[in-house]
Amino acid sequence: MKHRLRSLVARAAGAAGVCRLLRRVRRRSLVVLCYHRVLPPDALPEPYPLAELVVTPEALAQHASLCRTLYDCLPLREAVQRLRSDGTPDKPLLSFTFDDGYWDNVTHAAPVLEAHGVRGTFFVVTGLLGTQTAPWYDQLARAVVRLADRTVPELSKHPTHDDLAGKWIAEHFRHRHGLRLGHIVSDAKRLAPPVREEAIRRLNAAVGSLGAFDTHQDRLMTPDDARRLAAAGHEVASHTRTHPLLPQLTDEEALAELAGSRDDLAALIGGPVSSLAYPNGSYDGRVAGLARRAGYAVAVTMRAGLNRPDADGLELGRVFVSQQRLSHDDGALSTRLMELELCGAADVLFLRRWRSRGAS
Ligand SMILES: [Zn+2]
Numbered sequence: 001m002k003h004r005l006r007s008l009v010a011r012a013a014g015a016a017g018v019c020r021l022l023r024r025v026r027r028r029s030l031v032v033l034c035y036h037r038v039l040p041p042d043a044l045p046e047p048y049p050l051a052e053l054v055v056t057p058e059a060l061a062q063h064a065s066l067c068r069t070l071y072d073c074l075p076l077r078e079a080v081q082r083l084r085s086d087g088t089p090d091k092p093l094l095s096f097t098f099d100d101g102y103w104d105n106v107t108h109a110a111p112v113l114e115a116h117g118v119r120g121t122f123f124v125v126t127g128l129l130g131t132q133t134a135p136w137y138d139q140l141a142r143a144v145v146r147l148a149d150r151t152v153p154e155l156s157k158h159p160t161h162d163d164l165a166g167k168w169i170a171e172h173f174r175h176r177h178g179l180r181l182g183h184i185v186s187d188a189k190r191l192a193p194p195v196r197e198e199a200i201r202r203l204n205a206a207v208g209s210l211g212a213f214d215t216h217q218d219r220l221m222t223p224d225d226a227r228r229l230a231a232a233g234h235e236v237a238s239h240t241r242t243h244p245l246l247p248q249l250t251d252e253e254a255l256a257e258l259a260g261s262r263d264d265l266a267a268l269i270g271g272p273v274s275s276l277a278y279p280n281g282s283y284d285g286r287v288a289g290l291a292r293r294a295g296y297a298v299a300v301t302m303r304a305g306l307n308r309p310d311a312d313g314l315e316l317g318r319v320f321v322s323q324q325r326l327s328h329d330d331g332a333l334s335t336r337l338m339e340l341e342l343c344g345a346a347d348v349l350f351l352r353r354w355r356s357r358g359a360s
Contacts, residue, residue, distance in 0.1 A: 007334060019336075022343040023070065023092055030083045030093040030307040031342050032076060032300055033067075034318040035060070037102050038109040044217050049141035049181050055323040057108045062333040063321070064116035067094050070339070075235035076121040077275050080298050080316075083309050094342070096120040097300065097318065099239060099277050100135060101128070104217065106225045110234060122229055123239035123277035126264035130222040132212040135243055136200055137185050139211050143203035144168055144184060164191075164199045165206070189245055189280060223268055230269040237275035238262050238296070245280055246287045254287060258294035274298055281318075288314040306344045 036053035038060050048054055055063075067073055071094035074082060079093045096113060098105045101124030113120050128135065134142070147169045168184045188196050204211050213219045221229075230236045240246070240257040241264065249257065258276065265273045274297040278287065281302025291299050291314050298313050305317035319341055326338045340346045 019339040019343040032318040121235040126261040127241035146207045243279045245282045
């Protein structure tokens with residue numbers, strides 16, 4: 001839906017008191033916000049290629065300021081416990097969650113939350129904590145951008161031009177850089193893991209990358225960072241060991257990712273770990289059962305929507321936070337659009353259904 005039309009709908013809904021009414025009627029509910037990176041506009045030498053996954057610290061501050069007035073904001077584990085308890089609260093519950101464990105979560109997101117008296121939940125990939133290895137989708141996006149920036153004649157001479165990696169580069173180039181990256185990453189997710197790994201290995205070889213972070217600002221947090229977040233009262237939770245798409249794995253492989261990352265984290269922070277974010281939100285009934293076997297009580301997906309007290313704790317919905325979607329044309333936060341997203345009316349008014357988004 002066009003941006004201006006969405007703003008008009010939000011204004012009309014706000015004037016009609018739709019969100020206030022829905023929050024009142026749905027006091028016993030939990031909204032889980034899904035963020036990834038929190039970066040100032042000029043933080044990186046080159047723009048982060050998956051721009052939809054970035055919000056600025058200023059935007060996060062505005063979100064936190066609005067949410068704490070309308071919702072009872074708690075880390076996910078505590079919020080789910082509260083959701084299950086008896087009684088009728090004054091306000092619905094809301095959790096700020098951050099996927100992947102980027103370094104900027106520690107330097108930019110946590111300080112903003114703390115300044116607003118909010119504690120969040122940070123889902124980390126335990127096998128990448130403190131390493132120089134970038135998540136596979138970052139490796140893919142960076143390499144495609146680098147190669148597509150070359151000229152067409154260079155591209156056509158490239159040895160990977162006729163295979164899968166070459167197809168991605170050509171597709172990205174044809175669509176003028178940036179427009180197709182999300183689709184390319186989505187394509188890559190559907191591949192069998194060995195095929196995807198081989199394509200990314202070839203792309204990395206073509207740009208002379210070993211799969212490490214390009215810049216200091218692109219790295220993931222260290223084990224000490226994770227410990228500091230936990231010590232500050234935030235929840236540090238699991239996003240598996242290597243960020244695989246769990247439905248593609250065997251039971252044994254998936255359990256190693258799920259139980260292994262839980263054990264890694266429990267040892268690291270010295271406390272229980274009971275929350276999980278499925279990488280990319282990808283799960284099915286089998287994976288949810290394996291998560292339960294691995295000891296998780298709470299798991300979040302990328303399925304849109306509010307969570308009611310009777311929600312399955314291992315299939316909780318989230319609201320993917322897109323800074324652009326919540327902003328006016330001039331880039332400033334639209335509190336009405338954000339209220340509309342949070343109260344659940346946006347999915348109905350904007351005709352959205354189940355969605356799985358982004359490289360989370
Ligand atoms: Zn992720």
